[in-house]
Structures are given as C-alpha cells and as structure tokens.
Amino acid sequence: MTASNEAEQNQVGTADPAAASSEGIPLLPQDETPSGSTELARELRRLRGLVAGSVYEDVHDAVRTVRELADHLEAVGKPVRPKDYGTWGTPEHIGANPAIGQRNPVSPPLEPVVFPDATVRADLELGIEYQGPPGCVHGGIVALLFDEMLGLANAASKSVGMTADLRITYSSPTPLYAPLRFEARQDRVEGRKIWASATLHAGNTLCASAEGLFVEPCGIRDHERSRPIEG
Numbered sequence: 237m238t239a240s241n242e243a244e245q246n247q248v249g250t251a252d253p254a255a256a257s258s259e260g261i262p263l264l265p266q267d268e269t270p271s272g273s274t275e276l277a278r279e280l281r282r283l284r285g286l287v288a289g290s291v292y293e294d295v296h297d298a299v300r301t302v303r304e305l306a307d308h309l310e311a312v313g314k315p316v317r318p319k320d321y322g323t324w325g326t327p328e329h330i331g332a333n334p335a336i337g338q339r340n341p342v343s344p345p346l347e348p349v350v351f352p353d354a355t356v357r358a359d360l361e362l363g364i365e366y367q368g369p370p371g372c373v374h375g376g377i378v379a380l381l382f383d384e385m386l387g388l389a390n391a392a393s394k395s396v397g398m399t400a401d402l403r404i405t406y407s408s409p410t411p412l413y414a415p416l417r418f419e420a421r422q423d424r425v426e427g428r429k430i431w432a433s434a435t436l437h438a439g440n441t442l443c444a445s446a447e448g449l450f451v452e453p454c455g456i457r458d459h460e461r462s463r464p465i466e467g
C-alpha cells in the first residue's frame with residue numbers, strides 16, 4: 237500500500253457503513269501500518285506500563301538499550317511537524333494524538349465505534365500509568381478522553397469545532413484495570429456553535445459525565461466536517 241493509500245484508508249469517517257453491526261462501525265480503522273509504527277507504539281505502551289507500574293533493583297542495562305533505540309529512531313525517522321488547520325484528520329495528524337493516536341504510546345488508545353444514530357462509543361481499560369488517586373484514573377485523563385470523545389461525536393455528525401467550554405461532573409471514582417465505557421453524542425448545532433455530551437461508566441456505575449460547547453473555526457470546508465479537530 238502506498239503512503240497516500242494508507243492515508244486515505246485511515247481518515248476519520250471513511251469506515252464502511254456496510255460493516256455496521258450492534259458493535260458499531262470503527263470510526264478510526266485500526267489497521268496495522270506497513271511501516272510497523274503501530275506495532276512499535278504498542279510495544280512502547282507495554283514499556284510505559286512496566287516502567288510506571290513496577291519497581292526494579294537495577295535498570296541501567298535497560299537504560300542503555302532504550303537510549304540506543306531512541307538514538308536509532310532519531311537517526312532514521314522523518315519527523316512529522318505540527319501543521320496548520322488544513323491538515324486536520326490526516327493519519328500524520330491523528331497518529332500523534334494523545335487519546336486516539338496509534339503512533340503515540342501515550343494514548344490508551346481509544347478505539348471508537350459509531351452507531352447509526354451517530355452515537356460514538358469506546359470501551360477500554362486504563363492501567364497504573366493513568367493513575368490519579370490510588371486505584372483510580374486521574375481526573376485530567378478523564379477530561380482528555382471526554383474532550384476527544386465529544387470531538388469524535390461531532391465528526392460522526394459531520395461537524396467540527398474547537399473546544400470552547402468543557403464541563404465535567406465526576407460522580408464516582410473511575411477504577412483502574414476495569415472495563416470502562418465512554419459514550420458521546422452531538423446534541424445540537426446553532427450556526428457555528430455545537431453542543432455535545434458524553435458519559436463514562438464502569439459497569440453500571442456512572443463515573444463521570446461531560447458537556448461541551450465547540451465553535452466551528454471560520455473557513456471550514458464541507459469535506460473537513462467529518463475530520464477531527466485536535467488540541
């Protein structure tokens with residue numbers, strides 16, 4: 237597959253509607269990248285959990301190994317530079333996202349699916365590297381994931397907006413290492429203003445809910461309305 241074919245296949249909102257099922261359609265196809273960078277990020281997520289979640293007697297050998305790897309990647313990689321708004325939604329852009337980016341080991345990642353009513357859902361578990369209070373997910377991580385889910389709900393409804401106001405109600409601690417479910421939907425649009433809302437459950441327990449106001453930037457073109465805006 238060429239890089240441009242890979243780019244087209246990975247754009248938000250290009251999933252095949254014929255694949256709709258009770259499980260929803262993947263909003264961001266999670267195909268392996270031919271380069272192996274998805275796999276590299278997956279291994280780095282393992283490392284991230286091991287480093288944050290364990291104590292060691294001596295990791296100096298590991299430091300040397302990781303430093304060599306970082307030196308190697310620095311030497312052979314072509315940096316992806318931050319771009320302007322015109323690049324929203326491309327794989328180069330989304331891949332680095334801290335919530336959904338397949339290339340970004342910081343992302344859990346969210347793997348959102350969309351339903352015919354444009355509700356967006358993501359199921360995931362978060363490990364100790366996302367810990368805030370003991371045994372619980374950090375509130376800032378919850379906010380990050382809500383912001384992303386609301387943006388994805390907007391994209392699923394063919395609109396884009398910058399987050400102008402994000403309100404979160406934390407109802408119950410969000411447990412680590414437990415199945416979590418985010419659900420988000422767009423509520424209404426008035427001119428450039430877009431309202432969306434979302435919930436986060438652990439089983440039947442409502443952990444948090446969010447309401448966001450988004451404002452469509454001036455100059456957005458029709459084909460960009462199903463692409464993400466990321467902060």
Ligand SMILES: CCCCCCCCCC(=O)SCCNC(=O)CCNC(=O)[C@H](O)C(C)(C)COP(=O)(O)OP(=O)(O)OC[C@H]1O[C@@H](n2cnc3c(N)ncnc32)[C@H](O)[C@@H]1OP(=O)(O)O
Nearest residue numbers: 248383384387388391398399400401451463464465466467
């Ligand atoms: C598919 C994947 C999707 C992935 C989604 C990822 C989600 C991540 C989203 C983000 O993180 S975005 C990054 C964080 N947000 C920002 O950096 C936004 C910074 N703020 C701005 O850029 C501007 O303030 C903004 C674009 C929000 C608004 O500026 P504008 O000059 O375009 O709007 P303007 O001031 O003309 O206001 C337009 C309307 O919105 C209203 N408005 C603007 N900001 C508001 C606010 N903060 N609260 C309430 N209302 C607000 C404003 O009153 C007005 O209402 P009316 O039309 O009724 O008069």
